[in-house]
Amino acid sequence: MADSMLKLNNITMQFGGVIAVDDFSIVVKQNEIVAIIGPNGAGKTTAFNCVTGIYPPTSGQVFFENRLIVSNYPNKKMKALYAGGNKNFPKEKVCLTPDKITRLGMARTFQNIRLFKSQTVFENVLIATHLHQKCNLFSAVFRLNHQQEQAARKHAMDMLEVVGLLEVKDELATSLPYGQQRRLEIARALATKPKMLLLDEPAAGMNPQETAELAQFIRQIKERFRLTVLLIEHHMDLVMSISDRIYVLDFGRLIAHGTPEQVQDDPKVIAAYLGEDEE
Amino acid sequence: MKVFKIILSLLLAIIACLLIFFSINALDLSALLKEIVPLETMQQDAGLEKAVKRINDCLADGNQNRALRSLNRLLDDYPDKVHLDVQTKLDLFFYRNNKVMLTLGVYVLFFSAALAVSAFLKQQKHQTAVLVAILVASLYAGIYIVEDLVGVNSMLMTVLKKGAIYALLAVSMNLLNGFTGLFSLGQAGFMLVGAYTYAIFTIENTSRAQVYQYYQGGLVQFTLPTLVAILLAGLAAAFFAFLIGLPVLRLKSDYLAIATLGFAEIIRAVLQYDGLGRITNGSNLLRKFTTFNTALFPFAVSGICIALIALLIHSTYGRSFKAIRDDEVAAEAMGINLFVYKQLAFVISSFFAGIGGALLAMYQTTVQAAAFTSAMTYEILLIVVIGGMGSISGSILASFLFIASSEWWLRFLDNVTYIGTFKVPFFRSGFRMVVFSVIIMVVVLFYRKGIMGDKEFGLKSLMEPRKGGKRRG
Numbered sequence: 001m002a003d004s005m006l007k008l009n010n011i012t013m014q015f016g017g018v019i020a021v022d023d024f025s026i027v028v029k030q031n032e033i034v035a036i037i038g039p040n041g042a043g044k045t046t047a048f049n050c051v052t053g054i055y056p057p058t059s060g061q062v063f064f065e066n067r068l069i070v071s072n073y074p075n076k077k078m079k080a081l082y083a084g085g086n087k088n089f090p091k092e093k094v095c096l097t098p099d100k101i102t103r104l105g106m107a108r109t110f111q112n113i114r115l116f117k118s119q120t121v122f123e124n125v126l127i128a129t130h131l132h133q134k135c136n137l138f139s140a141v142f143r144l145n146h147q148q149e150q151a152a153r154k155h156a157m158d159m160l161e162v163v164g165l166l167e168v169k170d171e172l173a174t175s176l177p178y179g180q181q182r183r184l185e186i187a188r189a190l191a192t193k194p195k196m197l198l199l200d201e202p203a204a205g206m207n208p209q210e211t212a213e214l215a216q217f218i219r220q221i222k223e224r225f226r227l228t229v230l231l232i233e234h235h236m237d238l239v240m241s242i243s244d245r246i247y248v249l250d251f252g253r254l255i256a257h258g259t260p261e262q263v264q265d266d267p268k269v270i271a272a273y274l275g276e277d278e279e
Numbered sequence: 280m281k282v283f284k285i286i287l288s289l290l291l292a293i294i295a296c297l298l299i300f301f302s303i304n305a306l307d308l309s310a311l312l313k314e315i316v317p318l319e320t321m322q323q324d325a326g327l328e329k330a331v332k333r334i335n336d337c338l339a340d341g342n343q344n345r346a347l348r349s350l351n352r353l354l355d356d357y358p359d360k361v362h363l364d365v366q367t368k369l370d371l372f373f374y375r376n377n378k379v380m381l382t383l384g385v386y387v388l389f390f391s392a393a394l395a396v397s398a399f400l401k402q403q404k405h406q407t408a409v410l411v412a413i414l415v416a417s418l419y420a421g422i423y424i425v426e427d428l429v430g431v432n433s434m435l436m437t438v439l440k441k442g443a444i445y446a447l448l449a450v451s452m453n454l455l456n457g458f459t460g461l462f463s464l465g466q467a468g469f470m471l472v473g474a475y476t477y478a479i480f481t482i483e484n485t486s487r488a489q490v491y492q493y494y495q496g497g498l499v500q501f502t503l504p505t506l507v508a509i510l511l512a513g514l515a516a517a518f519f520a521f522l523i524g525l526p527v528l529r530l531k532s533d534y535l536a537i538a539t540l541g542f543a544e545i546i547r548a549v550l551q552y553d554g555l556g557r558i559t560n561g562s563n564l565l566r567k568f569t570t571f572n573t574a575l576f577p578f579a580v581s582g583i584c585i586a587l588i589a590l591l592i593h594s595t596y597g598r599s600f601k602a603i604r605d606d607e608v609a610a611e612a613m614g615i616n617l618f619v620y621k622q623l624a625f626v627i628s629s630f631f632a633g634i635g636g637a638l639l640a641m642y643q644t645t646v647q648a649a650a651f652t653s654a655m656t657y658e659i660l661l662i663v664v665i666g667g668m669g670s671i672s673g674s675i676l677a678s679f680l681f682i683a684s685s686e687w688w689l690r691f692l693d694n695v696t697y698i699g700t701f702k703v704p705f706f707r708s709g710f711r712m713v714v715f716s717v718i719i720m721v722v723v724l725f726y727r728k729g730i731m732g733d734k735e736f737g738l739k740s741l742m743e744p745r746k747g748g749k750r751r752g
Contacts, residue, residue, distance in 0.1 A: 097616070099612075102612055107612070114612075119605065128613045130595050130598065131613065141587060141594055145595075149595070188613065
């Protein structure tokens, strides 16, 4: 347990009558690349959003570096439904906001790219360095934090260099081609100096060659920054080539997990992706 | 280039010294008068003697302007009796333009010093700083000289004064609406808090009984220095913003606008409440507080405030504000605490709105809560939109244009005008606002993002391309 980076305990997320994620538990160890896969609408992004604090799960807990960051349990009528006869049903509620979770060292990217539209590429990354600038309003206004500011700028430049966007640093973020926008999102996440990186469909909309490059790139940054990576992906090539372990979700439920080879051969997974035989 | 700059600065320094020398050594008026009106001619004419005596009396009272006016009249009335040769004419010119020459001299001296310094600076950054210093000095010297030439109460100076105040108000609103993306309509409310706080604490103690005649002379019985009161006005507005922000900033876009608008209306009603009369004077005017006369004062205060806002926007805090505007979810994922930063932007914006309100009170010389309607907020919002959401220089430019056209350039439309015997149709009271509305519509149609968009009119256009130039009013 000591090297567990992220742990989800029985996460359930219910939107009205729809159960998007149902009793989902995973463990991600340090320095691993773990993927969550599943058909469209399987609840992958919902699980991500619960982990990063965008909304609290209906029930369940999330631990980050063995620290409880999200914990929620239903009350009243819902409680009877969830707890059943369990008298030890936990009650504690913890719900850190996304900014606090990022401060702990978990950075993410978004499925539908969310860049700061009116800013340049460089400014986008610079904003993310804000996290590590410890200065009050006064010193920021009167530029007493000059050294910190210089360091932040340098750090942002380094990150741009890592993702190979240094040449376009003064262009408007939204004017970049799609693949570069994805890279910029990763650069921005890296600029918060995370211990863990959550990538939400990083290869969406990329062609096979770009996907192969991305796989190479993810492995590279993982080594360089000693990251733990959790990713959601549709592209099987990418997932199979870089993941250490894979969790498969279908209709919110965990249907299989294991190494890429194990998952590939699992009949349940094949059924979920290709549909079951009628007979 | 370096040698050229140094030679130029030396030349300018000599000119400056000459200017200062002449203005300091200008003869004073009583001595000048003895030159212009010789003793024997004066004794021959009783009227002339009386006129000279009047001028001397004015001088004894220390009323220079009146003395000058009397002198002009004397020169007009007795053109053949006065003794005017080149020497006295020159002396008279020096005397009349004493202030302008002194200002010009100091300014040119400053300019030459800046030029000399810039000749030795190698770094681009320092060069820019020198350029900014020169531009700012030009601005203030220019205002001082123009004010002396056209008179404090002329239309030009009125427009400049009001324009400077509105520039601050517009920039403070832009900080919230344009840079942080919070659509707030509470500006008039915060201005009102600022204006009242300022007015209440600077009414002369001797006038309090008169101002608060219906409320036993009021509760506050001390007078604060002007600058302290202005700062207090800002702090009071910021405090209100802090309290209101706690619940209200959890709302989004339109709802936030409605809630802040509601606050502005409530505060206006509360300040007119009879029960608070001993402090706020009920629904009566507050007057006889310290005001300003010269346009330099609002320019100085707005200039400093706008510079502070510009510095803030270009700091790491400003970047976070812009991130929130562009994408709240992503901003939060970058570790920016949404609530804290929204609250911060709201409080800072209101602080400067409060200061702007205090300046507006000084400009109006009286202040009454009933005047701070939501129409005032819309006026400022209009300036912000016309200037460009997210552009400081746009707001400044737009506020001067707005005030100039609404107060001055379009005035003629309100007057019934005849060309020969032909009565120009539509020209009557109120037509100005119709034309004004049409102009605004045209501007919005053709400059959809405002005059400046979200760009800044920077030093970029004056020097080689580089970022970070800020302009002020």
